[in-house]
Amino acid sequence: MLDIRGLCAAIDEKPILHGIDLTVPQGEVHAIMGPNGSGKSTLAYVLSGREDYVVTGGSVTFDGHDLLAMAPEERAAAGVFLAFQYPVELPGVGNANFLRTALNALRRSRGESELDAVQFLKMARAETKRLAMPDDMLRRNVNVGFSGGEKKRNEVLQMAILRPRLAILDETDSGLDIDALKIVADGVNALRGPGFSTLVITHYQRLLEHIVPDRVHVLAGGRIVRSGGPELAHELEAKGYAGMAAEAA
Amino acid sequence: MTAPVQTGAAGFLARFEGLRARLPGGPGPRLAAAEAFRQAGLPGGTSGRREEAWKYTSLRPVAEAAFHEPMSLVGDDSTLLECLPRVDAPRIVFIDGRFRSELSMLPHALRFTRFADDAAFGTLARPDSEPMVALNTMLAEDGALLSVADGVDAGLLLLVSLAMDTPGASVAFHPRHAIRLGVGAKLTVLEMSLGSGAYLHNPVTEVHVGEDATLAHVRLQNESQTAFHLSTVYVEIAGRGTYDSFALNLGARVARTEVHARLIGAKGTTHLNGAQLLGGAQHADFTTVVKHDAPSCVSRQTVKNVLAGRSQGVFQGRIEVARAAQKTDGYQMNQALLLSPDAEIDTKPELEIFADDVKCSHGATVGELDADQLFYLRSRGIPDAEARSMLVHAFLAESLEAVTHEGVREVLEQAVENWWKRQAA
Numbered sequence: 001m002l003d004i005r006g007l008c009a010a011i012d013e014k015p016i017l018h019g020i021d022l023t024v025p026q027g028e029v030h031a032i033m034g035p036n037g038s039g040k041s042t043l044a045y046v047l048s049g050r051e052d053y054v055v056t057g058g059s060v061t062f063d064g065h066d067l068l069a070m071a072p073e074e075r076a077a078a079g080v081f082l083a084f085q086y087p088v089e090l091p092g093v094g095n096a097n098f099l100r101t102a103l104n105a106l107r108r109s110r111g112e113s114e115l116d117a118v119q120f121l122k123m124a125r126a127e128t129k130r131l132a133m134p135d136d137m138l139r140r141n142v143n144v145g146f147s148g149g150e151k152k153r154n155e156v157l158q159m160a161i162l163r164p165r166l167a168i169l170d171e172t173d174s175g176l177d178i179d180a181l182k183i184v185a186d187g188v189n190a191l192r193g194p195g196f197s198t199l200v201i202t203h204y205q206r207l208l209e210h211i212v213p214d215r216v217h218v219l220a221g222g223r224i225v226r227s228g229g230p231e232l233a234h235e236l237e238a239k240g241y242a243g244m245a246a247e248a249a
Numbered sequence: 250m251t252a253p254v255q256t257g258a259a260g261f262l263a264r265f266e267g268l269r270a271r272l273p274g275g276p277g278p279r280l281a282a283a284e285a286f287r288q289a290g291l292p293g294g295t296s297g298r299r300e301e302a303w304k305y306t307s308l309r310p311v312a313e314a315a316f317h318e319p320m321s322l323v324g325d326d327s328t329l330l331e332c333l334p335r336v337d338a339p340r341i342v343f344i345d346g347r348f349r350s351e352l353s354m355l356p357h358a359l360r361f362t363r364f365a366d367d368a369a370f371g372t373l374a375r376p377d378s379e380p381m382v383a384l385n386t387m388l389a390e391d392g393a394l395l396s397v398a399d400g401v402d403a404g405l406l407l408l409v410s411l412a413m414d415t416p417g418a419s420v421a422f423h424p425r426h427a428i429r430l431g432v433g434a435k436l437t438v439l440e441m442s443l444g445s446g447a448y449l450h451n452p453v454t455e456v457h458v459g460e461d462a463t464l465a466h467v468r469l470q471n472e473s474q475t476a477f478h479l480s481t482v483y484v485e486i487a488g489r490g491t492y493d494s495f496a497l498n499l500g501a502r503v504a505r506t507e508v509h510a511r512l513i514g515a516k517g518t519t520h521l522n523g524a525q526l527l528g529g530a531q532h533a534d535f536t537t538v539v540k541h542d543a544p545s546c547v548s549r550q551t552v553k554n555v556l557a558g559r560s561q562g563v564f565q566g567r568i569e570v571a572r573a574a575q576k577t578d579g580y581q582m583n584q585a586l587l588l589s590p591d592a593e594i595d596t597k598p599e600l601e602i603f604a605d606d607v608k609c610s611h612g613a614t615v616g617e618l619d620a621d622q623l624f625y626l627r628s629r630g631i632p633d634a635e636a637r638s639m640l641v642h643a644f645l646a647e648s649l650e651a652v653t654h655e656g657v658r659e660v661l662e663q664a665v666e667n668w669w670k671r672q673a674a
Contacts, residue, residue: 048628052620076630088625092643101639102629109630158629 001026001063001197002047002166008057008222009046016042018222019058024166027194031208032201033233034219035241040201041085043219044170047199048082049075062166076102077109079165083155083172090142095154098142099124099161106162127160131187148175156187167191168199173207185210205237218244257312258290261421264318265387272390274368282376282386289380302379305563305595306505306534311477316421316449319345319413332443333409334660340407341393346422346450348391358403359436364392364425371427371455373483379507381479385453389425392452395438399431399459405654406436410452412444412476421449428454430462430490437465439657442500447475454482458490460514465493467657469664472500474529481507488514488543495652496523497661498533499668505534512539512546512574519546522651524553526668527560527592534563541574541604548578553648554585555641556592557672566611567599574604581611586644588618588637588672634673641669 002024009017016039024030034040046053047060049072060067062078070078090098096117104114115123124138133153143151152172159167169188173181188198188211200211208216208230216232217224218241226232226244236244255263265283272279292300293307330352333340339356342349348363355361368389376383397403410424430436442450450472458464472478478501484492496506510519525533539548554562564583585594598611618640626636645665652658 050624071633072624072627073630073632073636076628082628084625088621090622090625090640090643092646093639098626098629098639101635102626102631105632105635106630162629 002199003061004058005060006058007043007046007055007060009042009053009055011042011053015056016222017046020222020224022217022224024197024199026197028214029192029198029200029211031213031216031233032199032219033203033205033216033236036203038219039222040219041170044082044085044168044201047168048072048080073105076162076164077106081159081162081164081167083152083159083167083169085170085172085174087143087151087155089144091144093142095140095142096121096124096138099138099158102158103161124161127157130190131157131160132183133157149177149180152176152184153180153187156184160187160191163191165195166197166199168201170201171203172200173202173204181207182210205233208233220244256315257294258286260315261384261388262287268388272368272388273365274370278370278376279387282383285376286380286383286387289383292380302536302565304597305561305565306503306532308479308503310503311449311479314419314447314449317415317418319347319415319420319422332411333407333441334663336405336407336439336656336660338405338407338439340409342409342411343391343393343424344411345413345420345448346391346410346424348393356403356406358397358401359406360396360398362394364394365390367394369394370425371483373455373485373509374453374481375483379481381451381505382453382481385423385425385451385481388423389453390423392425392427394427395436396429397431397434397436397462400433401431402435404437405657406438408438408440410442410444410450412446412448412450412473414444414446416446419447419449421451424452426452426454427456428464428466429457430459430464432459433461434459435463437654437657438467439660440466440468442468442470442472442478444473444476446473448473449477449479451479452481454480456482456484456492458484458486458492460487461489462487463491463493465654467494467652467654467661468496468506469661470496470498470500470504470506471664472504474500474502474531476501478504480505482509484508484510484519486510486512486514486517486519489516490514491518493518493520494522495520495661496535497664498523498525498527498535499664501531501533503532505536507536509538510540510548512541512543512548515543515545517543517546519548520651521548521550522552522648524555524645524648525562526555526665527562528557528672529560530558531560532563533560534565536563536565538567538569539579541568541570541577541579544574545576546574546578548580550581551648551651552583553645554583554594555588555644556585556594557588559589559591561593561595563595564613565597565599567601568609568611570602570604570607570609572603575606577604577607577609579607579609583613584644585615586618586641587615588641638669638673
C-alpha cells in the first residue's frame with residue numbers, strides 16, 4: 001500500500017533523510033522508532049506534503065500512485081492522515097465547522113454527497129463520546145485553549161471522523177498521561193482492520209504496548225538501520241538507541 | 250446642462266457658483282464653507298501640500314476627475330432594489346444623493362425629514378477643519394434627518410445610497426444626514442453605499458446620542474470599484490449613552506471613513522469597530538478621533554484589514570483624554586492580514602492624555618496567512634483556496650461578532666463571502 005524507495009529529503013538545504021526504504025502493506029501497523037534528530041518527524045511531514053521539506057531523491061507510492069506529486073489535500077483525499085506531534089491552534093475556526101468542512105471536502109473528492117450540520121453533529125457526538133471527550137470540544141475553536149492531552153485526542157477524533165486508509169501518528173504519545181494514552185490507543189485500535197494501515201512514530205516503547213505493531217523499524221541518522229517484529233521494541237528499550245546503533249554499525 | 254466641466258477644487262467651486270441660488274437653506278454656512286474649501290482645496294490634490302490628517306491618503310485622483318451634476322433620470326427602478334439585502338425593515342433610499350420616495354419604505358417609529366426640505370446644518374461638523382466637510386457643506390442638496398423620541402426603541406432602519414452608472418460622465422453628490430436619539434431612545438441603522446460606474450460619494454453625518462440612548466450604526470461601504478467614497482461622521486454622546494458603530498469597507502477606488510466621536514457625559518460608551526477588505530489597487534483609510542471630555546467613559550476600537558493585490562490600507566486612530574475625563578478606559582487595536590507582497594498597511598495611533606487616572610492602550614499587528622495553519626487545514630483534505638478562505642474568515646470573525654443585530658451581521662457576512670469569491674475568482 002505504502003511503498004517508500006530510497007527517500008532523501010532536506011530542509012533549508014540541510015539533508016535529513018538519507019535513503020529510506022520502507023513498505024507498509026495494507027492492514028498492517030508499523031512502528032518507526034528512533035532517537036531525537038533521527039528524521040522521524042521529517043519523514044511524517046514529507047509523507048503528508050509539507051512544502052518546506054524538499055525531496056532530493058527516491059520515490060513514494062501509495063496504492064501505486066506517486067504520492068510526492070500530490071498536494072497535501074490530494075494526499076488526504078487519497079486517504080493519508082497525519083496526526084500532528086504539535087497540533088495547530090486555529091483561533092476563529094470552530095472545531096465542528098473545521099471537521100465538517102474537512103469531511104465534506106473528502107466526501108466531495110470521492111463523489112459522495114456532503115453531510116449537513118445535523119447529520120454531521122450526530123456522527124461527531126458519537127465519536128467524541130467514544131473517545132471520552134466532552135461535547136464542548138466540538139464547539140470550541142480548533143485546539144485553542146486545549147490541554148496537551150486534549151489536542152492529541154482531537155487529532156484522534158479527526159482521524160475517527162475522516163477515516164483515513166493510512167494514518168501516520170507523529171509522537172502522538174508525547175505529553176500524554178497513561179489514561180489519555182489508553183484512550184488514544186483505543187481510538188486507533190478501533191480503526192484497525194484490513195483497510196487501515198498505520199505508521200506509528202514514537203520515541204518510546206510504551207505506546208507500542210497499547211498499539212501492538214506488526215513490524216518495528218529503527219530510524220537513525222536518516223536511514224532505517226534495523227527492522228523486526230514487535231520484540232525489537234523491547235530490545236530497544238533494554239539496550240537503548242546508542243547500543244542498537246553500535247550493533248548496526 | 251452638459252457644458253464642459255472643470256476638474257479639481259475649481260470644478261466644485263464653479264458648480265457652487267452655478268447652483269447656489271437653488272441650494273436649500275440660508276446662504277451663510279454655504280458661503281463660509283466655500284471660502285474654507287477654496288483655501289484648503291482637496292487634500293493631496295495639489296503637489297507640494299501635505300496635511301498631517303491626510304498623510305497617507307491623497308485625493309489627487311479626485312482632483313483630476315471632472316464631475317457632472319447627477320441627472321437622476323432613472324427609468325425602471327425595480328431592478329435597483331434587487332441589490333438590497335432581504336431585511337425586514339423600513340428603508341430610506343437615495344439615488345445619486347437624492348431621496349426617492351417610490352423606492353423607500355418610510356419608518357413609523359421615528360421622524361424622517363429630507364435635508365432638501367429642511368436644510369438645517371448641525372453644530373458638530375467642522376467645515377473649517379475638514380476640507381471634505383467644507384465641500385459637503387457647500388454643495389449638500391439632500392439627506393436624511395432622523396430623530397427618535399425619548400424612550401422609543403425604533404428598531405432597525407436601512408439607509409441606502411445607490412449610485413447609477415452615467416456612461417461617460419462621473420457624478421458627485423454630497424448628502425447631509427443627521428441622526429438624533431432622545432433620552433433612552435434606541436435605533437439600529439444599517440447604512441449601505443452601493444453603486445456602479447465612476448462617481449464621488451461624499452456624505453457627512455451628524456449624530457447626537459442622548460442620555461441612556463443607544464445607536465448601533467453599521468455601515469457597509471460597497472461602492473463601485475471606480476468610485477470615490479469619502480465619508481465623515483461626527484458624534485456626540487451624552488451621559489450613559491452608547492454609540493456602537495461598525496464600518497465594513499469593501500468598495501471604492503479611494504475610500505476614507507472618518508469618525509469624530511466625542512463623549513460629553515459621564516459613563517458614555519463608544520465602539521468604533523470596522524474591517525477593510527481590499528484588492529487590486531484599492532486604497533481605504535480608516536481615520537478616527539475619540540475625545541473623552543467626561544469621566545468614566547469607555548471607548549473601544551478594533552479595526553481589521555485584509556489586503557490583497559496592490560491595495561493599501563490606512564488606519565489613523567487618535568484618542569484625546571481631557572483633564573476632566575478621569576477613569577477613562579480607552580482601547581484601540583489595528584490588525585492587518587497581508588495576502589500579497591505588494592499590499593501595504595499604514596498605521597498611526599495617537600494618544601493625547603491630560604487626565605492622570607486613565608487606562609488607555611493601543612496595539613497593531615501585521616502578518617501573512619500562517620503557513621502552519623494553512624498546512625494543517627490542507628492536510629485534512631481542505632483545498633488550498635477553501636483553507637485560505639477559512640483563515641481569512643477566522644481573522645475577521647472576532648470583529649464581525651461585535652455586530653450584535655443578527656440580521657445585520659448576516660448581511661455583512663454575506664458581503665465578506667462575496668468579496669472573497671471575487672478575490673478568489
